[in-house]
Amino acid sequence: MIDVRLFATLPMRSSTGRKEFTLEPRPGLTVGEIVDAEGLRRNDVHIVMINGKHGSLDSELADGDRLGLFPPVGGG
Amino acid sequence: MRRILRVDVAAGTTAFEDLPAEWTLRGGRALTSTIVSNEVDAGIDPLGPDNKIVFAPGLLSGTTAPNSGRLSVGTKSPLTGGIKEANVGGQAAMRLARLGVAAIIVEGDPGDKKWVLHISKDGARLDDGAPYWGTGNYECAAALRAAYGEKVATMQVGPAGEMGYKNSSVAVTDPEGNPARHAGRGGTGAVMGARGLKAIVADDAGTERPEAVDKERFAAARKTLVDGLKSHPVTSQGLTNYGTAILVNIINEAGALPTHNFTSGRFEGAEAISGETVHQNCEDRGGKREHACMTGCVIHCSNVYNDKDGNYVSSGVEYETIWALGANCDNDDIESIAQMDRLCDDLGLDTIEMGNTFGVAMEGGVLPWGDAARMIELFEDIRQGTELGRKLANGCVHAGAEFGVTRVPAVKGQGIPAYDPRAVKGIGVTYATSTMGADHTSGYAVATNILKVGGDVDPLASEGQCPLSNGLQQATVLFDSAGLCVFLAFAALDQPDSLAAIPELISAQYGVPFGLDQIGPYGETLLSIERDFNRRAGFTEKDDRLPAFFSTERLPPHDVIWDIPDAELDQVCGWSPVLEM
Numbered sequence: 001m002i003d004v005r006l007f008a009t010l011p012m013r014s015s016t017g018r019k020e021f022t023l024e025p026r027p028g029l030t031v032g033e034i035v036d037a038e039g040l041r042r043n044d045v046h047i048v049m050i051n052g053k054h055g056s057l058d059s060e061l062a063d064g065d066r067l068g069l070f071p072p073v074g075g076g
Numbered sequence: 077m078r079r080i081l082r083v084d085v086a087a088g089t090t091a092f093e094d095l096p097a098e099w100t101l102r103g104g105r106a107l108t109s110t111i112v113s114n115e116v117d118a119g120i121d122p123l124g125p126d127n128k129i130v131f132a133p134g135l136l137s138g139t140t141a142p143n144s145g146r147l148s149v150g151t152k153s154p155l156t157g158g159i160k161e162a163n164v165g166g167q168a169a170m171r172l173a174r175l176g177v178a179a180i181i182v183e184g185d186p187g188d189k190k191w192v193l194h195i196s197k198d199g200a201r202l203d204d205g206a207p208y209w210g211t212g213n214y215e216c217a218a219a220l221r222a223a224y225g226e227k228v229a230t231m232q233v234g235p236a237g238e239m240g241y242k243n244s245s246v247a248v249t250d251p252e253g254n255p256a257r258h259a260g261r262g263g264t265g266a267v268m269g270a271r272g273l274k275a276i277v278a279d280d281a282g283t284e285r286p287e288a289v290d291k292e293r294f295a296a297a298r299k300t301l302v303d304g305l306k307s308h309p310v311t312s313q314g315l316t317n318y319g320t321a322i323l324v325n326i327i328n329e330a331g332a333l334p335t336h337n338f339t340s341g342r343f344e345g346a347e348a349i350s351g352e353t354v355h356q357n358c359e360d361r362g363g364k365r366e367h368a369c370m371t372g373c374v375i376h377c378s379n380v381y382n383d384k385d386g387n388y389v390s391s392g393v394e395y396e397t398i399w400a401l402g403a404n405c406d407n408d409d410i411e412s413i414a415q416m417d418r419l420c421d422d423l424g425l426d427t428i429e430m431g432n433t434f435g436v437a438m439e440g441g442v443l444p445w446g447d448a449a450r451m452i453e454l455f456e457d458i459r460q461g462t463e464l465g466r467k468l469a470n471g472c473v474h475a476g477a478e479f480g481v482t483r484v485p486a487v488k489g490q491g492i493p494a495y496d497p498r499a500v501k502g503i504g505v506t507y508a509t510s511t512m513g514a515d516h517t518s519g520y521a522v523a524t525n526i527l528k529v530g531g532d533v534d535p536l537a538s539e540g541q542c543p544l545s546n547g548l549q550q551a552t553v554l555f556d557s558a559g560l561c562v563f564l565a566f567a568a569l570d571q572p573d574s575l576a577a578i579p580e581l582i583s584a585q586y587g588v589p590f591g592l593d594q595i596g597p598y599g600e601t602l603l604s605i606e607r608d609f610n611r612r613a614g615f616t617e618k619d620d621r622l623p624a625f626f627s628t629e630r631l632p633p634h635d636v637i638w639d640i641p642d643a644e645l646d647q648v649c650g651w652s653p654v655l656e657m
Contacts, residue, residue: 007325008318008352046309047528052331052341052633053536054528068329072309074527074566075320075351075377075395076520 001025003066004034010069015039025063032057035069046072078178078286081200085191085271086184090200095178100586103135104169105161105556106602107179108150112159113605115181118612122154122267123240125185129267131172131231131276132180134559138173138286139294141581142302143561145170145370147231147248153262154242155429155471156489156513158610161556162259163517165369166248167229169559171278173286186272194224196279205274209238212422212459213247213255216275221253224277230255232275234424235459237265241469243429244269247421250369250378256391257369260426261515262490263471289587297580301564304574305374308567310529315377315563316366320395321351323494324403330526330535331633332499335403336445337435338485338492338625340632341499345408349398353410354379362386375563381414390418396516399494400431405438405446412448419455425469432472432491440479483625488513488615497622498631498638500525500535505545505640509620509648511606517562519549523569530569536636542644549648550599557602558582607650617642617651 001022011019016038023034031048035057048055049068061067080093102110108130120126129151136144147169153160172180175195182193190205208216213234220230229249236244244265247255288294305311314322324346327333331341347353358365364380369392378392393414401407401416420427434451437443442464443450457465467478472491476484485492490513497504502521507514516522521544525535533540555562558578568575576592583590610619626638 005329007329008314008322047326047526049326049329052329054532054534068326070326070329071314072527072529073314073318073322073326074310074523074529074563075315075323076517076522076562 001063002061005068006038007068007070008073009071010040010044013040013044025061029061030057031055031059031061031067034067044071045069077176079176081177081180081195083180083182083193083200083202084184085182085186085189085202085273088189088191088202090193090202092200100588101135101582101590103137103178103557104132104146104148104559105150105163105553107132107557108148108161109159109602109606111179111181112150112152113609116152118152118609120152122152122157123270127152127267127270128181128183129264129271130179130181132178133169133173135557135582136585137169137559139288139585140285140372141298141560142305142372142374143370143564144559145372146556146559146561147172147259148556149246149259149264151264151267152613153264154266155263158488158513158613158615159511159606160262160264161512162246162261162264163556164246164248164257164259165561166250166257167370168231168248168278170371171229171280174280174283175278180276182268182271182273184271190272190274192220192274193276194279195277197282205272208274210235213424214422217249217253217255220275220277225279225281226253227281228277228279230275230277233265233268234422236424236469237269239461240266240269241425242266242474243425243433243469243471245424245426247424250391251371254391256421258421258424258426260428262512265424286585288585290584293584294581297577297584300573301577301581302374304567304571304577305564308570310527310566311375311563315375315566318351318355319365319377319379321354321393321398323395324350324398325352326526327495330499332496332526332535333399333403334485334492334494334496336406337404337439337483338496339629341496342633343403346403348408349402349410349413351395354381354393354398357381357410367391373561375561377563383411389414390421393417396494397427400428401434401451404431404435405451407446407448407451409448412452415452416455419452423455423459425458428493429471429491432485433468433475436472436475436481436484437468437479439483440481442479485623486514487622488619490514495522496631498626498636499634501538501638501640502533502535502541502544504622504638505541505645505648506549508622508645509545510549511603511610518552519545520552520562520565521545521548523566529566536634538640541640542648546648547596549603550596553599553602554578554595604650617646617649620645620649620651
């Protein structure tokens with residue numbers, strides 16, 4: 001399974017409102033396709049984290065991956 | 077006309093001096109560090125009679141430049157033993173700038189005398205501070221407003237500063253009059269307390285804004301910068317909607333949230349103490365999101381946190397505080413964190429150093445991991461000055477020595493903030509090489525390493541981190557000297573026009589040439605002054621290192637160690653020939 005988490009404003013902007021869910025892996029599945037499926041605009045997502053490392057909308061996901069999606073955030 | 081106010085707490089006198097012409101472009105940190113370097117012998121005891129404390133608003137403070145109300149507090153630090161500039165928002169810098177004060181220098185041995193310094197358009201004087209001595213910051217701020225007027229801004233020390241604790245802040249009041257903004261790091265409160273100075277009251281009634289020499293250029297640059305801030309997604313949405321605590325989840329996701337005294341980069345309880353949770357609690361309980369810590373802020377990253385009954389607890393429950401008293405101590409109870417934030421503000425303690433200290437104390441078995449109730453009890457020990465309280469109030473290095481703990485996360489005596497340097501290596505370079513000790517704000521490489529602002533440098537790679545940190549440290553000097561909130565950098569790093577507007581504002585305000593190409597040299601000049609002071613205070617290249625355990629203990633989940641070569645760090649600090657940028 002793939003573990004997906006949406007942070008900050010993203011759940012409110014998605015069509016499902018989900019913050020955390022799991023997906024069946026399938027060959028060639030990209031981050032961008034998950035963003036599309038949640039009804040998000042691709043440019044709403046500024047940071048993609050796959051297993052704690054930066055990825056992109058084109059990154060492909062594998063079974064067991066943990067995906068985190070963030071809008072632009074800052075602090076200090 | 078900007079002037080220096082010299083305050084002699086031994087004689088009880090005050091005198092204004094002209095600002096030397098060659099210091100026209102020195103404000104904020106540039107001015108405090110220049111004065112401390114010139115006037116304070118680097119070898120003295122920071123808590124002895126010869127130390128001085130200097131307060132300086134920034135070059136743009138008091139003007140209509142956005143977010144320009146930062147105040148620099150400079151001294152020889154009791155915590156690090158080196159030079160210190162602690163930077164704080166709130167209302168004070170704006171008031172001082174309108175009063176024409178470029179810097180306040182407080183010096184002398186007060187003996188048993190206690191003072192309140194009052195500054196207004198009619199001049200400056202020392203009043204009897206004894207009635208306020210011993211009060212917490214909240215009680216003191218209210219009493220000062222009652223005595224001097226509701227609109228004054230105050231800078232003050234709490235019991236921690238009075239008692240000479242090396243972890244002690246200078247509190248500054250926010251627009252609501254709450255002493256919730258703190259020049260937190262490095263123990264500045266203890267130096268102010270050692271001068272017998274409980275508070276500075278700034279009353280700017282009847283004053284005007286400092287006018288720009290070239291008003292049209294100033295207005296144009298201001299508009300460019302404000303438009304930039306209002307269009308950049310971080311400064312107009314990310315920080316505004318959720319505040320700094322939004323970082324809890326992303327730093328946790330990146331595997332860099334220091335947990336259990338820097339043994340893991342992920343905290344299981346992160347969601348419970350996240351920015352999203354704080355946001356919801358502020359909404360549900362009649363608190364406030366999008367709170368501004370100073371007049372003229374266009375970002376509004378602060379908050380007002382209420383308890384479940386809707387009563388005010390604290391303001392600015394921030395990322396660093398949440399991490400320090402939360403994840404670092406295995407504490408996932410956000411209510412206890414907000415309570416401890418209030419206690420730190422009232423006593424005048426730096427929340428970062430306090431969290432580092434609790435982490436070390438927990439590692440030493442002094443109290444159980446995650447025992448928030450016991451943590452809260454111990455603040456009473458600190459307030460009362462019990463033996464245990466004193467062991468906890470002098471920073472994490474002191475606590476490590478007291479409790480026999482060697483895994484102490486500190487550089488130059490100052491506790492490491494909320495990003496594990498093994499998993500965010502750019503900020504590790506800043507921790508190691510900053511003149512201030514471990515200080516994330518002095519070169520915030522997290523922006524580029526994690527947040528994808530101002531470029532993209534892999535946080536786990538060792539390449540590229542030293543030049544990144546070095547450039548950011550230089551630029552940060554200008555922000556700190558201009559009195560600008562460093563969060564403007566989130567926009568300025570991505571928007572060339574916003575970045576160019578900052579030197580343009582300074583140039584227009586003072587009618588002297590100052591451009592983009594001078595940001596680097598300006599920063600390097602000041603860093604050289606600060607490094608020179610630290611060398612005279614006895615620092616060597618061995619002080620520009622992270623604690624050894626970061627190089628030997630692997631950090632989950634990325635299983636990484638600290639591996640930036642010492643030789644590269646020495647290039648940043650000028651111990652060896654400077655890097656080609």
